[in-house]
Amino acid sequence: MLKNRHIQGWLQASPLTLVLIGFLILPIITIVVVSFWQATEFSIIPAFSLENYEFLFGSHVTYKVFYATLKYAAITWALTLLIGFTVAYYLAFHIRSQTMQIALFLLCTIPFWTSNIIRMISWIPFLGRNGIANSALQSWGVIDQPLEWLLYSDFSVILAFVHLYTLFMVVPIFNTMTRIDHSLIEAARDNGASGFQTLRHVIVPLTKPGIMIGTIFVLTLVMGDFITVRFMSGSQKANVGRLISNDIALLQYPSAAATAVILLITVLIVIGILLRFVDIRKEL
Amino acid sequence: MGKRPGSFYVLSAVFALFILFLYGPTLTIGILSFQGPTGGLTFPMRGLSLHWFRDLFEQQAVGDIWGAFRRSLALGLMVMVTTVVVSVMGGFAFRKRFYGSGILFYLIIASLVIPSILISLGVGLIFSQLGFKIHWATSGFGSQLTWTLPFGLLIMFAVFNRFDKSFEEAARDQGASPWQTVRYVVLPIIAPSLIGVGLFGFTLSYDEFARTLLTAGSYNTLPLEIFGMTTNVTTPVIYALGTMTTLFSLLIIGAFLLTVWILGKRRARLGSDAGKGV
Numbered sequence: 001m002l003k004n005r006h007i008q009g010w011l012q013a014s015p016l017t018l019v020l021i022g023f024l025i026l027p028i029i030t031i032v033v034v035s036f037w038q039a040t041e042f043s044i045i046p047a048f049s050l051e052n053y054e055f056l057f058g059s060h061v062t063y064k065v066f067y068a069t070l071k072y073a074a075i076t077w078a079l080t081l082l083i084g085f086t087v088a089y090y091l092a093f094h095i096r097s098q099t100m101q102i103a104l105f106l107l108c109t110i111p112f113w114t115s116n117i118i119r120m121i122s123w124i125p126f127l128g129r130n131g132i133a134n135s136a137l138q139s140w141g142v143i144d145q146p147l148e149w150l151l152y153s154d155f156s157v158i159l160a161f162v163h164l165y166t167l168f169m170v171v172p173i174f175n176t177m178t179r180i181d182h183s184l185i186e187a188a189r190d191n192g193a194s195g196f197q198t199l200r201h202v203i204v205p206l207t208k209p210g211i212m213i214g215t216i217f218v219l220t221l222v223m224g225d226f227i228t229v230r231f232m233s234g235s236q237k238a239n240v241g242r243l244i245s246n247d248i249a250l251l252q253y254p255s256a257a258a259t260a261v262i263l264l265i266t267v268l269i270v271i272g273i274l275l276r277f278v279d280i281r282k283e284l
Numbered sequence: 285m286g287k288r289p290g291s292f293y294v295l296s297a298v299f300a301l302f303i304l305f306l307y308g309p310t311l312t313i314g315i316l317s318f319q320g321p322t323g324g325l326t327f328p329m330r331g332l333s334l335h336w337f338r339d340l341f342e343q344q345a346v347g348d349i350w351g352a353f354r355r356s357l358a359l360g361l362m363v364m365v366t367t368v369v370v371s372v373m374g375g376f377a378f379r380k381r382f383y384g385s386g387i388l389f390y391l392i393i394a395s396l397v398i399p400s401i402l403i404s405l406g407v408g409l410i411f412s413q414l415g416f417k418i419h420w421a422t423s424g425f426g427s428q429l430t431w432t433l434p435f436g437l438l439i440m441f442a443v444f445n446r447f448d449k450s451f452e453e454a455a456r457d458q459g460a461s462p463w464q465t466v467r468y469v470v471l472p473i474i475a476p477s478l479i480g481v482g483l484f485g486f487t488l489s490y491d492e493f494a495r496t497l498l499t500a501g502s503y504n505t506l507p508l509e510i511f512g513m514t515t516n517v518t519t520p521v522i523y524a525l526g527t528m529t530t531l532f533s534l535l536i537i538g539a540f541l542l543t544v545w546i547l548g549k550r551r552a553r554l555g556s557d558a559g560k561g562v
Contacts (some may be wrong), residue, residue: 020391284445
């Protein structure tokens, strides 16, 4: 009986399965169920009702907020991809000693293991009305008045996203790049390809799986975020996550749950599309 | 090894700017946390003092940050140990390619990509509907595992994809029992990666905010406490706290990396007796 690899496999995976059932599947089921409940100011009532969804789809705020969420995701994706690819390319193809490569790679990843909230707070002295950026620009005579849009704006929100999440692009792209066979690049050069042609026709196509994994990370982190938008916009901007967290703060759980269901469906559609382009298990 | 192309210097400059972008803000609040007692949230520095660090040790200035720190530390260690054990077991399980492992794999990916606030909301709702009390060590602990386990498992998959099975076969041929094979052959080989899994488990838990927001109960963890401070504290004491937390994180990261390095050295020294006539 215990010799059977299927039973053994499930036994060894049972702690994992229990955690995922208890803290992933059941919470999602609960959210879906509660999204059909009703709420008064003081309590939530188990009943079947579509009013949360009717309200959600009937409100123009919903569309605006979903648009803002997708906008943040798209801009952050483009910037993190550009920066992440460049950094990974530099590490993988321009650093020749392996020790140096590991050292610089660690330098890029260490901030990932420190607190996101502290890293957001640390932008305040830079971007504030009397912050470093404004004083510097004023002393150079570039501007006369302090720029008001540096902090508590879309700009600061996206800056923080890029600051927090570029690592999620660097790591998988670097990982795929280090596995590219260098003889392919030599072959391209021997056949007369310029540096840019090698990049465009050899390196980029071979790096696609890494790019896809980085994309999955960045898009899901930005789409599910609520804290960065709240903190960096001084509560002046909204995305879907904030819509949910505001409802939670008002104890409107059914309404929060309905928004959460729509957000989850959106995220899963995006991931579903991306997973068609990459086999994650093969890339590890 | 030829001459460096021109693009090398351009990219080096880009890389340096990126590093500055990553670390600059953190260093800035590090400097600003030494503001004099009358200093504000930005430059200029009004004197140099440890005033704001002293404030951290006074209850009324900052609330219960030390209690929050102790809770975060305990929770981080709980999550770290659980993540390592469950990930290793999961890693072994997935090598067997059992029925349904594909579905379990997609659940792990789902756990990674699901917006954190959904876990927070869902777990909070379950606990309140069932009449359980939410607490950082129960609901908070489970919620954090949904974030740390996928990282642990992805590392284990990467490790076992590169694992040379002939080591195990050799052990078996020499008469080792399955348990002995795991204990004396497989675990020592994958040990450095397990330290990596531990590092992810501890730091991701220690810094986690969204998944603990609705699941920590009446006692805050440190990130929740810090976030609470951002809304009502307008003095550099928050920079002092940020600097202390970051230094603590760096200390932990350093300890983990050092352990990996020492293990590597030891292995290089003791790893093989080939050709030594033993």
